[in-house]
Amino acid sequence: MTRTRxxxxxxxxxVLQAAVLAFGQSGYAGTKTDEIARLAGVSQPYVIRLFGTKQQLFLATLQRVCDEIEQAFRDAAAERAELESLGDAYQRLLVQRELLVVLLHGFAASAEPAIGNAVRERFGGIYRLVRELTGASAPEAREFMATGMLLTVMAAMHVVGPNPVSCTWATDLLENL
Known part of the structure; x- marks a missing residue:
């Protein structure tokens, strides 16, 4: 069997795909670059050669996550530029739990200046994109973003998304979303 180089x-x-899984599972502080390297099937020095530092790799991972969210919103708006359509697109992202949990880890690691600056900029960019794509008012966009954050937190707790843990309060909270 021949391996393609x-x-x-x-x-x-x-490496970025492996980083989404690893950072999504263990967070910024709890993830080691050698774990990401193992998941990607490369050496840890190769990961460092590609991305520089763990922080730079986390930032690249965070950028990737935000790019995927924004692309999902753009694709949804191309079909129907309404908040409901973007919400449906975000609901479909919930099956990629690690993707959204990386965003939460970015918020949690915001005390690190480079991470804080990046996560604030990208979250603000998503907010502006939602308004631009849908024409939503500031209060409508705020409610949309708040609902998305609620869903993200609930995905992190495994009460929405694939194989959710059944919780009465979650069912009640999600009713009519």
Missing amino acids: LTAAERGEE
Whole structure:
């Protein structure tokens, strides 16, 4: 069997996919670059060569997560530029729990200046994009973002998304969302 040699860009993509899983599972502080390397099937020095530091890798991962959220919103708005359509797109992202939990870890690690600056900028960018795509007012966009954060937190707690834990309060809270 012949193995295809991947380009640095393709390897970098594999490392980012592994980083989403690892950071989503253990957070910024709890994840080691050698764990990400193992998941990606590369060496830890190679991860460092590609991304520099763990913080730079986390920032690249956070950027990737926000890019995916924004792209889901753009795709939804291309079909129907309404908050409901964007909400449906976000609901579909809930099956990728680690993706959204990386965002939460970004908020939690905001005391680190580089991470805080990046997460604030990207969250603000998502807010502006929601308003731009839908024409939503500031209060409508705020409610939309708050609902998205609620769903993100609930996904982190495993009460929404794939194989949710049944909780009466969650069912009640999600009714009519």
